[in-house]
Amino acid sequence: xxxxxxNDTTILGPPDASRAPRxxxxxxxxxxxxxxxxxxxxxxxxxxxxxxxxxxRPGARFGPGHIRASSKLLxxxxxxxxxxxxxxHQVADAGDIAVNPFDIVEALDTVxxxxxxxxxxxxxxxxxxxxxxxxxxxxxxxxxxxGKIAVLHFDAHLDTWDTYFGAPFTHGTPFRRASEExxxxxxxxxxxxxxxxxxxxxxxxxxxxxxxxxxxxDDYQFDGVRSIIDRxxxxxxxxxxxxxxDIDVLDPAHAPGTGTPEAxxxxxxxxxxxxxxxxxxxxxxxxxxxxxPAYDHAEVTGIAAAHVGYExxxxxxxxxxx
Numbered sequence: 001x002x003x004x005x006x007n008d009t010t011i012l013g014p015p016d017a018s019r020a021p022r023x024x025x026x027x028x029x030x031x032x033x034x035x036x037x038x039x040x041x042x043x044x045x046x047x048x049x050x051x052x053x054x055x056x057r058p059g060a061r062f063g064p065g066h067i068r069a070s071s072k073l074l075x076x077x078x079x080x081x082x083x084x085x086x087x088x089h090q091v092a093d094a095g096d097i098a099v100n101p102f103d104i105v106e107a108l109d110t111v112x113x114x115x116x117x118x119x120x121x122x123x124x125x126x127x128x129x130x131x132x133x134x135x136x137x138x139x140x141x142x143x144x145x146x147g148k149i150a151v152l153h154f155d156a157h158l159d160t161w162d163t164y165f166g167a168p169f170t171h172g173t174p175f176r177r178a179s180e181e182x183x184x185x186x187x188x189x190x191x192x193x194x195x196x197x198x199x200x201x202x203x204x205x206x207x208x209x210x211x212x213x214x215x216x217x218d219d220y221q222f223d224g225v226r227s228i229i230d231r232x233x234x235x236x237x238x239x240x241x242x243x244x245x246d247i248d249v250l251d252p253a254h255a256p257g258t259g260t261p262e263a264x265x266x267x268x269x270x271x272x273x274x275x276x277x278x279x280x281x282x283x284x285x286x287x288x289x290x291x292x293p294a295y296d297h298a299e300v301t302g303i304a305a306a307h308v309g310y311e312x313x314x315x316x317x318x319x320x321x322x
Contacts, residue, residue, distance in 0.1 A: 012090065013091075014086065027065075030071045032091055033092050040090070041092035043089065043091045044094050045125075046094045047065070047067075048128070050134060053104060053169060055164050057295065059295065060289065061131075063130055064128040067288065067305045070306045074307070080273075080276055081279065085310065089320050097110065097111060104133065104167075111134055112138075112141050115127070115142075119285070124284060124316055125285045131289060131290055133169055133174055134287065136174040139242060140183060150184070150241045151185075151190075152232065152236050153244045154245040154249040154271065155248065159176075159246075160173070160179070162176060175212070176206075179210040188235060189235075190232060191215065192215040192249070220266055225274060229273075240282050244287050245286070247291050247305050247308075249266055251265030255300065256300060257291060257293055257295045257301030271308065275315060276314075280322065288312075
């Protein structure tokens with residue numbers, strides 16, 4: 001392991017890739033140390049291999065392993081933000097949370113308790129899903145620590161529908177349930193990257209009542225990244241922020257490996273640059289969900305998701321040194 005000493009605290013980072021080939025162990029995100037090796041971490045990465053809440057193509061239960069496998073080429077220094085995200089503070093991979101694939105309610109409860117235990121010492125969580133149903137228990141855990149949270153939600157879809165086939169807990173309902181449970185700050189939450197057909201205009205009207213403003217995918221073409229970053233910061237600043245990223249926010253050309261792809265999405269560059277614009281926000285947690293490797297090829301989606309995670313870790317590191 002490479003060592004970096006900051007404030008007399010030894011930080012363990014990835015192995016030196018010039019001495020240990022990237023395709024060897026460890027099989028963690030960015031080849032970071034396991035949480036069991038360091039004891040405590042300022043940022044904890046955790047996987048949740050669960051996709052029982054999907055409504056179309058399954059397979060996101062294999063997402064955490066695919067994202068980790070696709071992250072092996074990540075390097076220690078991020079020139080886009082002039083930061084070494086693994087050298088500022090300890091980042092570690094806690095492995096996966098084992099959840100019941102046959103009982104959604106039990107699975108959500110398991111995630112809630114596990115996320116609470118991992119973050120109650122002040123560690124920020126970066127969760128690798130799994131399907132978007134997982135955002136609900138993660139927000140429940142964050143709410144216990146931080147109170148109402150602004151949700152910054154990157155997705156092709158609103159995920160504020162009421163039920164599917166009468167089921168209240170699915171990957172299309174987490175933010176309606178979160179709003180109904182009083183978990184989110186309804187004055188500071190936002191969807192980014194939405195597009196595609198809806199069931200009806202009522203979907204948008206209901207969504208606004210639940211507390212969300214919307215930045216459409218098309219807005220990137222007409223307004224530009226800088227303008228959208230300004231809109232996001234104005235909306236969500238002023239308190240704790242939870243960032244939830246469904247990989248289908250990207251166009252299928254950039255992320256084919258997902259369960260509910262929609263044409264006309266963001267490019268990888270637009271998403272990564274938007275995330276860099278979040279420096280200074282009080283981000284208390286984040287997730288990357290809906291990576292389904294069975295539909296991926298050449299690790300296109302996995303690599304995109306790994307870089308999304310890298311930018312989020314870089315933003316957290318920048319906030320640490322501000």
